[in-house]
Amino acid sequence: MNISFLRGGFLFIIKLQIGGRRSVHAPASGVKPERKVPPQKEPADPMWKRYLFPESLQEAVQALGEAHGRALPVAGGTDLLLEIQQGHRPPVDTLLDVTRIPELNRLERQGNALFIGAAIPVGRIAASEPVNRFATALAEACGQIGGPQVRNVATLGGNVAHALPAADGMIALVALGAEAWVASPDGVRQVPLLSLFRGPGVSALDLTHEILVGFSLPVVEQGAGSAFARVMRPQGVALPILNMAVWLRREGNVVAEVRLTAGPSGSTPRRAEKIEEFLQGKTPLEEGVLSACKALLPQCFAFRTSPARATAEYRYHLSEVLLEKVLLTAWKRAEECV
Numbered sequence: 001m002n003i004s005f006l007r008g009g010f011l012f013i014i015k016l017q018i019g020g021r022r023s024v025h026a027p028a029s030g031v032k033p034e035r036k037v038p039p040q041k042e043p044a045d046p047m048w049k050r051y052l053f054p055e056s057l058q059e060a061v062q063a064l065g066e067a068h069g070r071a072l073p074v075a076g077g078t079d080l081l082l083e084i085q086q087g088h089r090p091p092v093d094t095l096l097d098v099t100r101i102p103e104l105n106r107l108e109r110q111g112n113a114l115f116i117g118a119a120i121p122v123g124r125i126a127a128s129e130p131v132n133r134f135a136t137a138l139a140e141a142c143g144q145i146g147g148p149q150v151r152n153v154a155t156l157g158g159n160v161a162h163a164l165p166a167a168d169g170m171i172a173l174v175a176l177g178a179e180a181w182v183a184s185p186d187g188v189r190q191v192p193l194l195s196l197f198r199g200p201g202v203s204a205l206d207l208t209h210e211i212l213v214g215f216s217l218p219v220v221e222q223g224a225g226s227a228f229a230r231v232m233r234p235q236g237v238a239l240p241i242l243n244m245a246v247w248l249r250r251e252g253n254v255v256a257e258v259r260l261t262a263g264p265s266g267s268t269p270r271r272a273e274k275i276e277e278f279l280q281g282k283t284p285l286e287e288g289v290l291s292a293c294k295a296l297l298p299q300c301f302a303f304r305t306s307p308a309r310a311t312a313e314y315r316y317h318l319s320e321v322l323l324e325k326v327l328l329t330a331w332k333r334a335e336e337c338v
């Protein structure tokens with residue numbers, strides 16, 4: 001299937017919608033206005049003037065710098081174009097399409113790490129053999145984002161850079177202990193994933209000067225397993241009511257290492273450190289361990305009531321269900337991975 005065609009098609013459809021919205025001021029045909037209406041001021045044009053396809057990282061960073069804060073990176077456009085259309089972003093002159101930069105399209109084993117380029121569509125990540133093997137939680141999360149059309153163009157880099165605390169791919173990356181590679185005019189640096197978030201929808205990245213290159217995940221060959229699960233509204237296609245991801249490594253019959261996270265569980269993503277500490281050296285199947293973990297959930301996560309999705313009480317209830325599901329699944333997968 002020609003993915004670049006679908007990508008172009010998605011952008012085209014959104015642009016058409018933006019154009020369509022603009023025409024709402026036009027009078028319906030056949031209806032004569034009773035009196036002359038003074039001409040209305042057109043709203044500021046939110047559309048970009050230039051759409052660039054840099055072919056290298058250096059070219060991309062340079063183009064951002066030359067735009068003096070009036071350019072933004074774009075990948076699948078599934079978040080950004082809607083935000084521009086709805087006026088949630090200051091207008092930009094230039095969109096910099098990062099999908100043709102080679103480094104952002106690599107998905108490969110690099111020593112003891114798996115590197116996943118920021119511009120790889122989540123549908124490709126969900127189908128990737130090494131991701132399913134070493135980062136099962138990420139394959140599960142990416143496979144549930146949107147529908148097939150969205151998954152064909154939406155990227156993991158966009159999912160992280162948008163900085164929403166419940167983004168599915170991002171939550172899985174946190175549990176998998178991912179580090180991010182960031183390119184700026186000063187070069188490329190590697191940073192912990194959790195350092196990229198300032199608030200809901202607010203990235204610590206300066207998107208007018210920095211580009212996410214990709215993510216490195218530690219590869220553990222034996223005794224490790226991970227799992228992701230989420231609950232959506234039945235008709236929902238966007239963000240979940242609650243999602244959760246876990247990665248763990250077992251030594252014999254006990255947990256040796258574990259990372260657990262859930263979203264949205266605060267203004268920025270966070271790990272359930274109290275549960276992680278409690279689980280060290282224990283088996284989740286031992287009587288009382290799961291219920292003790294569940295009792296610690298309110299100390300780890302600050303679930304909120306959101307009018308469009310769920311009450312805090314409902315989310316706490318769901319978190320117990322999801323915790324049991326992901327923990328026992330990852331535990332079993334770790335046993336099989338020997």
Ligand SMILES: Cc1cc2nc3c(=O)[nH]c(=O)nc-3n(C[C@H](O)[C@H](O)[C@H](O)COP(=O)(O)OP(=O)(O)OC[C@H]3O[C@@H](n4cnc5c(N)ncnc54)[C@H](O)[C@@H]3O)c2cc1C
Nearest residue numbers: 075076077078079080146154155157158159161167168212
């Ligand atoms: C119908 C629909 C359903 C959806 N369902 C889900 C869902 O179930 N789960 C979920 O988590 N999300 C969902 N989303 C949200 C969205 O698809 C994802 O967040 C997606 O991964 C964003 O990636 P993108 O490539 O489209 O980002 P874009 O829209 O291109 O960009 C998003 C932001 O990231 C920045 N950006 C993009 N790439 C880079 C880069 N390499 N470096 C720096 N900045 C960058 C852009 O400047 C922008 O600020 C849905 C969206 C739609 C429209």
